[in-house]
Amino acid sequence: MYEERFSRTAGATLWTRTADGTPQRVLPDGCTDLIVIGGELVVAGPDTRAHLATGLPGTRYLGLRFAPGRGPALLGVPADELRDQRVPLGALWSGREARVLAEQVVEADDPAEVLARIAADRQRTSPPPDPLVTALVPALRAGEPVAAVAAAAGLGERQLRRRCLTAFGYGPKTLARVLRMNRALRMARDGVPYATVAAAAGYADQAHLAREVKALAGVPLSELPVR
Template identity: 45%
Template sequence: MYREQRPPPRLRGLVRCLWQAQEPTARLIIPDGCLDLIVTDDRVFIAGPDTRSWQSALPPNTMITGLRFQPGQATRALGVPADALRDRRVDLAELWGTHGAALTRRLQDDPDALSAIIAHRPIARPDPELREVLARIDAGATPVSSVIAEIALSERQLRRRFTAAVGYGPATYRRISRLHRAIDRARHATTTSLAEIAAEAGYADQAHLNRDCRELTGRTPATLLRRD
């Protein structure tokens, strides 16, 4: 069981969704450029931005409640740079100290309080240049250097801000975004051709999709995308 719901209006632009899951077996978690605040029976933690897929190690049928931030937006509410959380799972009590420990107890009693807790945090203003770069990459813009060149900041400044907000640089985020375009196209396409899916997602060819898929997920596209 996995289901998502939209965040309340005051959190849109900051939060992608609220979600609940209860999996009978371990599930492959694929990098998506997001950070999640996650509540289980015995832990409340931040799942940082991943650079590789991983298998959920929670006991089967554990009920999990989560809040997923939009790419590049979590640091506005969490108060720490996303790259400090890259490939990590950090307890809320470690992140926010005594206040985090109190919120952990509250969330374990009432996981549905996730959105209210984030809504009452001091939220930093959005970064318009960062949002522009993220939107262009998600739309398939290439190469990254050309996207950055059109923004009114130095490349060094923008890369530093991007890495602090997203958790890794624009090139890594582009690979992750492109893989998710391929997954989405495979889910909705009528074609069974991996070459066509690769082209539509923005890969140079099927071999390019094969390499990225293996490096990011440890699986072949035929396995991950359920194609023969």
């Protein structure tokens, strides 16, 4: 079972998951997560393809998901160094600091609150995310062409790509594909017919939607839980 709750950390969502013994397909979403796994803090970088999360039945996971562009700034690591990776926090920060923080979370009466506090404290002392690049996310999510987005930001496409790699882990075109797929799946989960979803999300047709979902999610659209 997967659940989300409000987080006081700006641009982040707290979540919990209890494993049932079957792999969970985690789809690319442009986000970076800080996760408590087996008493250790682990960073899940932005994915370019689906990741299968496994665990023994009853195993509980706690995570803090940062919106696209926000996590790498807080962690102090360019997003492209975390792309498609699951990295112990101790490999990014000092090992001792990571162990102490993990102990604080695991031993707390409310681990979620402590995890959020740790992130909020770090956020106050870290450089802010690239404001120009993160401001582009709504436009890309809405389906604006990358060239138009770059022009509106006053950046060349190469400049935009470099800054996107640092902030998101991949270039704006890949980010746009990921955001478009998630927008399409949200509509499908609301019961919108696939052909209508394809047109509304900016795909050429339903076949294009199916190809993109298969490429990013690793399975056909019909095999994803959309209801």
